[in-house]
Amino acid sequence: MTTNNVQISIEVAGADLVFQPVSLSDTTPTGAQIAAAAGFNPGQQASVLLLLPNGELEDVRPSEVVDLSQKTGRFIVIESDRSYRLTIDGKRIDWPCRVISGDVIRQLGQVHGDKAIYFDRHDQADKLIEDREIIDLDSSGVEAFYSRAATWVLNVQGVRLEVATPTIVVSDAMIRAGFDVNQGWHIFLKVTGHPKQIIELTTVVDLRTPGIEKIRLTPKDVSNGETAQAVRRDFALLDVDENFLDERFAHWETMIENQRRWLLVYGYPVPQGYNTRRVTLALDVPPSYPGAQIDMFYVSPHLSLSDGQALACTEAQEAINGVPYQRWSRHRATASEWRPDTDNVITHLALVESALAKEVQQ
Structure with a gap:
């Protein structure tokens, strides 16, 4: 088009959408003139796009005239066929x-x-x-x-939270995950590639931080209603077991009573369909574990079905630390016999989960 002897400034960007001012002396340039002003020669097959106020892009052909009477315009010019x-x-x-x-x-x-x-x-x-x-x-x-x-995702001791804000106070996250903030807790933040950090209830966690994995909780002590007791670790489990228990459960203990070794998992979740949703789960861990298998499992309080139907092979009881536990006689089939090189507390907990779900058809 012919020049109107009016100097105007448009904005031109490439694929990065970083716009730079470009001068034109014509309020009715063609697409080819805009490409030339942006530094492209005719052989480069530049595509010229007019960025409309609503964000849509309008293709401008080389011979097409653009009305710049408002002396402004934003264009994307890219070499493309x-x-x-x-x-x-x-x-x-x-x-x-x-x-x-x-x-x-x-x-x-x-x-x-x-x-x-x-x-x-x-x-x-x-x-x-x-x-x-x-x-x-x-x-x-x-x-x-x-x-x-x-939404941002945060794992609080095995409970998955979806958070609508990029930051959250630790105490708020714990309450949302169902934990009592008034109980004494050691609180740790785990970030991929970094040592775990000790944090407090008042700490603000930025969920935009790359590599954030979880908030991990460990009770400072356990109250029996009268006095505070330290968490018991009377015997060690396999490292893989302890790591799994730490990640999945807020409180677990190992205790030896009458020469029997018990793993106690507090607050173990129970599927819907029973008289309660959480129990203390006990596993009888043999001294030669994992060479010897873990068999059956025990729960307190006793479980019953909400519909009143009987639970087979759960009549026996076992007293552990003075508390009556219900014994669930559930055993491995021949096809899934215990294998010391691959089976452990984790795989036995899978059996527990399956047995509990089976009774309520889940």
Whole structure:
């Protein structure tokens, strides 16, 4: 087009959407003139896209005239011979590059920072897209992205929390996970690649920190209603057992009574369908474990079914530390005999879980 002797300034960006001012002396330039002003020559096959106020992109052909009478405009100019179609919250975008970043998707879709962006996948779970992540658009079909309120995940002693804010006070997290903050706790924060950190009830945890795994709780002492008692560790288990118990349960002990070795797991969860949802679980651990197998399991208080049906092979009782426990006579079948090299407390707890679920058909 012919010049109107008016100097105007537009903004031009590449695939990174970093806009820079570019001068034009024409309020009605063609797409080719805009590409030239951005530093591209005709042989580079530059794609010129007008960024509309609502975030949509409008393709500007080389000979097409753009009205810049408002003396402003934002353009994306990229060397490309084709475009890739995607949608962001249903808004169609024709993008001139094979790859696109999460940050560019956020900008094009005008997605606020308090929302997360997901890649809609039909054959597997939808994928959370981080701002710095690069997505390859060279596949069949239209790539669809959508936004929703962001959530952050935190594991508190085996309880998975989804948090709507990027920070949370430790005491709030514990209350949400069902733990009594008035009980004495040693509290640790585990972050991948770092030693565990001692934290307090008032500590604010930033869930955006890379590698955050969990908050781990260990009781400082156990109250029997009269006096405080130290957590008992009368004998050691396998390292893999102790690590598993530490991660999954807030309180467990090992005790020796009348030459029998007991593992006690407090607050063990019970499936719906029983008279209670948590019990103290006891396992009789032989002195030669894991060479000798763990057999059966014991619970207190006694379990019964909510529908009144009888529980087979649970009539016997065992007193442990003066407390009556209900014995569940559940044994391994021939096909799943105890193997000292692979079986342990963890695999026996899987048997316990299965036995409890079977009675309520879960």
